Amino acid sequence: MIKPRVLGFWAILLCLTGCQPALPAPVAVSEPEHFAKILYPEDNPTTIEGLALGKQLFYDPILSVDSTISCSSCHLPELAFTDGRSVSVGINGRIGKRNSPGLANIGYLHQTLFWDGRADDLETQALHPVADPNEMGGSWPLLISKLRRNENYWPAFQRTFGLIEIRELTPDHVGKALAQFQRSLISSDSKYDRVERGEADFTEVEKLGHAIFFDLADEPDPEFHGLPTGECAHCHIPPHFTNQRFFNNGLDEALLLEDFKDIGRALVTGSVYDNGTFRTPGLRNVALTAPYMHDGRFNTLKEVISHYNSGGQYAENRNANIFKLGLSPDQEGALVAFLHTLTDSSFVNNADYHQ
Amino acid sequence: MKYISFFALFSVLFVLACQDDDYNPTRSENITTTIQFRAEYDNTNLAIQSATYAYPTGAELKATLFQYYISDLVLLAADGSEVGLSDIELIRYEDATADNIEERTYxxxxxxxxxxxxxxxxxxxxxxxxxxxxxxxxxxxxNEFWNANARYVFAKIEANADLENDGTFDTGLSYHMGSNDLYTTITFAGNFNIDGDGDPQLVITADMLKALSDGTNTFDIADPDKQRVHGGNQAVATEIWGRLVSQFELSLQ
Known part of the structure; x- marks a missing residue:
C-alpha cells in the first residue's frame, strides 16, 4: 500500500513540473561545409522560439523611444542588411556617426563588433543602439517596462528563455534573441562560392580581378606574373573577407596621430596609436552595401578601388600594406567585377530573413 | 637571479619535428608551467608603434607587427623522451597597449x-x-594564410620607415614569409628541472632587428624591391628568414 505522504510527494512534483514553462526547442541553423562553424555561446544556443522572437524584435520599432526606428531601419535585407546611407539616421532624423555595416555572416565574426570594436559579441552589440541618442534614443528600463507589459512579447520571452516571473525579463534576453536571429543570416551562395565549389566559372574580367585581389602575380604559377597586386586579401580574407582586426587604411592625412577627427578604435582602447583605425569589414554582398567606409565617404566600389590604388593618405600608423598599386583603369574595373561576384541573391531574397 | 641563455641549433630537416610526442608514464606529477615568448628590437623590449627604432642604414622604424607560428613545441627530457606541449602556436605582437611578452601555459x-x-x-x-x-x-x-586554400604565412614583420630622416614614417615595410621549404626546426640544449619548487621561467626571445640585420649583413629597406615580400617572391624572404631562424634564444630565469 502506498503511503499518503509518498502520494503527496508525487502530487507536488507533478504540480511543480506542470507549472514549468515548456523548454525551448533547439534548432541547428544550417551552415555551409566550407565555413568553420559558428561559435555559439553556451548560454545562448539558437532555438525555434528564440529565432522567431529575435526576428520579430529586429523588425519592430518598439525598440526605439518613439516607436519609429527598428533594427531593420538601418539594416535592410534587400541591401544585405545595410541602409544605403553614408551614416545611419536615428529618431527624429538625427544623424549618426558611422556607416551601417552589413550583417551577412555576422555570426561568424567571433571577435569584436562595430567599426570600433566596442562590443565583444552579438549579444552585447544588440544592447548599444537602444540607448544611443542618435539611433533609437531610448533607455533600457523604459524598453524593458514596455516589453514586460506587452501581451505578445512577454509570453514569447517566457517561452524562449523559460522565464516565470515578469521581473526576470532583462536587456540580456533582448540581446540574446536578437543575436539568435542575426546568427542565422548566412550568405554562402555567391558566384564566388560557386566558383570555389567548381559549379561556375569567372568571366575573364572577374578572373583578372580575382587574380589582383589575391595577389596571384606573386604565386609560382606564371599565369598572372607581371600583374600588379591588389594587396586586398591581407585584411579581406575569405571565406568572410575580413580578418576582424583594426587598421588605418589611409583614408585621412594625419601628420600627427591626434589629427584624426574620428579616432575609431582608440575610443575603446584609449591608445593614440589606434587613432584612425577601424575594423576590417567583411565584403560579402559588398556590391549591395554602398556607400563605403566607416563614414560612407565613397559612393561606389570604383571610388574605393581608386582610393587603394592611390596608396591613401599619410599617417604614421597607416597599414604597411597600403601603398600605390599601379592598377590601370581596366584592372581597377576588373577588381570591381570580382567584388560583384560576392553578391548572393539567395541571401538577400531569403524569405526567412524578411519581415 | 639565475639567468642562463641557450642559443639554438637549427635544422631544415623538418622530419624531426614530425615525431609523435613521447609521453613518459613514469612521470606522474604534472606541473603547470608557463613559457614566455618575448619580443625585442636590438635587445630592448619591442614596443609596437610607440618607440622609434634606429635601423643600421641610418633610417628609423616604427614597428607595427611582429608575429610567427611555431609547430610541435616539445621539451626534451633527460631520459631521452619528449614531452609534447603544443602542435601549433601563433605568437603575435601588434597591440601598442600590450607589452612584449606572450605567455602560453602547459x-x-x-x-x-x-x-x-x-x-x-x-x-x-x-x-x-x-x-x-x-x-x-x-x-x-x-586569417594568416595567403588565401583560403593556400599555405599559411609563417611569420610577418611589418613596420613604417622614415628613410629620409624627415620625421615622416611613410615607407611601409611588409615581410610575409612562409613555405614548406622555409619550415625550420629549432632546438635548444640546456639542463633544467621542473618539479614545482622554484622552477625556472622559460623565456623564448625573438629580436625583430636581428631578423633584418645581423650586424654584418643588413637588409636594404631603401630598395623598393625589398620593401615587401608577399607570397611568391620568397627568394627575397629567404635572407630575412635565415636570420629570423638563427636569432631565437632560450633563457632560464
Whole structure:
C-alpha cells in the first residue's frame, strides 16, 4: 500500500513540473561545409522560439523611444542588411556617426563588433543602439517596462528563455534573441562560392580581378606574373573577407596621430596609436552595401578601388600594406567585377530573413 | 637571479619535428608551467608603434607587427623522451597597449630536462590543411594564410620607415614569409628541472632587428624591391628568414 505522504510527494512534483514553462526547442541553423562553424555561446544556443522572437524584435520599432526606428531601419535585407546611407539616421532624423555595416555572416565574426570594436559579441552589440541618442534614443528600463507589459512579447520571452516571473525579463534576453536571429543570416551562395565549389566559372574580367585581389602575380604559377597586386586579401580574407582586426587604411592625412577627427578604435582602447583605425569589414554582398567606409565617404566600389590604388593618405600608423598599386583603369574595373561576384541573391531574397 | 641563455641549433630537416610526442608514464606529477615568448628590437623590449627604432642604414622604424607560428613545441627530457606541449602556436605582437611578452601555459610532467624544440612556421602536414577545417578561434584559423586554400604565412614583420630622416614614417615595410621549404626546426640544449619548487621561467626571445640585420649583413629597406615580400617572391624572404631562424634564444630565469 502506498503511503499518503509518498502520494503527496508525487502530487507536488507533478504540480511543480506542470507549472514549468515548456523548454525551448533547439534548432541547428544550417551552415555551409566550407565555413568553420559558428561559435555559439553556451548560454545562448539558437532555438525555434528564440529565432522567431529575435526576428520579430529586429523588425519592430518598439525598440526605439518613439516607436519609429527598428533594427531593420538601418539594416535592410534587400541591401544585405545595410541602409544605403553614408551614416545611419536615428529618431527624429538625427544623424549618426558611422556607416551601417552589413550583417551577412555576422555570426561568424567571433571577435569584436562595430567599426570600433566596442562590443565583444552579438549579444552585447544588440544592447548599444537602444540607448544611443542618435539611433533609437531610448533607455533600457523604459524598453524593458514596455516589453514586460506587452501581451505578445512577454509570453514569447517566457517561452524562449523559460522565464516565470515578469521581473526576470532583462536587456540580456533582448540581446540574446536578437543575436539568435542575426546568427542565422548566412550568405554562402555567391558566384564566388560557386566558383570555389567548381559549379561556375569567372568571366575573364572577374578572373583578372580575382587574380589582383589575391595577389596571384606573386604565386609560382606564371599565369598572372607581371600583374600588379591588389594587396586586398591581407585584411579581406575569405571565406568572410575580413580578418576582424583594426587598421588605418589611409583614408585621412594625419601628420600627427591626434589629427584624426574620428579616432575609431582608440575610443575603446584609449591608445593614440589606434587613432584612425577601424575594423576590417567583411565584403560579402559588398556590391549591395554602398556607400563605403566607416563614414560612407565613397559612393561606389570604383571610388574605393581608386582610393587603394592611390596608396591613401599619410599617417604614421597607416597599414604597411597600403601603398600605390599601379592598377590601370581596366584592372581597377576588373577588381570591381570580382567584388560583384560576392553578391548572393539567395541571401538577400531569403524569405526567412524578411519581415 | 639565475639567468642562463641557450642559443639554438637549427635544422631544415623538418622530419624531426614530425615525431609523435613521447609521453613518459613514469612521470606522474604534472606541473603547470608557463613559457614566455618575448619580443625585442636590438635587445630592448619591442614596443609596437610607440618607440622609434634606429635601423643600421641610418633610417628609423616604427614597428607595427611582429608575429610567427611555431609547430610541435616539445621539451626534451633527460631520459631521452619528449614531452609534447603544443602542435601549433601563433605568437603575435601588434597591440601598442600590450607589452612584449606572450605567455602560453602547459601541464608539464615533473622531471629533468635537457632542452626544448619547436619548428618555426606551420609544419607541412598542417600547412596542407584548409583553415576552415579548424575552429573559428583556432590559431590555424587566425586569417594568416595567403588565401583560403593556400599555405599559411609563417611569420610577418611589418613596420613604417622614415628613410629620409624627415620625421615622416611613410615607407611601409611588409615581410610575409612562409613555405614548406622555409619550415625550420629549432632546438635548444640546456639542463633544467621542473618539479614545482622554484622552477625556472622559460623565456623564448625573438629580436625583430636581428631578423633584418645581423650586424654584418643588413637588409636594404631603401630598395623598393625589398620593401615587401608577399607570397611568391620568397627568394627575397629567404635572407630575412635565415636570420629570423638563427636569432631565437632560450633563457632560464
Amino acid at each position: 601541464d608539464v610532467p615533473s622531471g629533468d630536462y635537457v632542452g626544448l624544440r619547436f619548428g618555426l612556421g606551420v609544419k607541412p602536414d598542417l600547412n596542407a590543411t584548409d583553415p576552415s577545417n579548424f575552429a573559428a578561434n583556432d590559431p590555424l584559423n587566425e
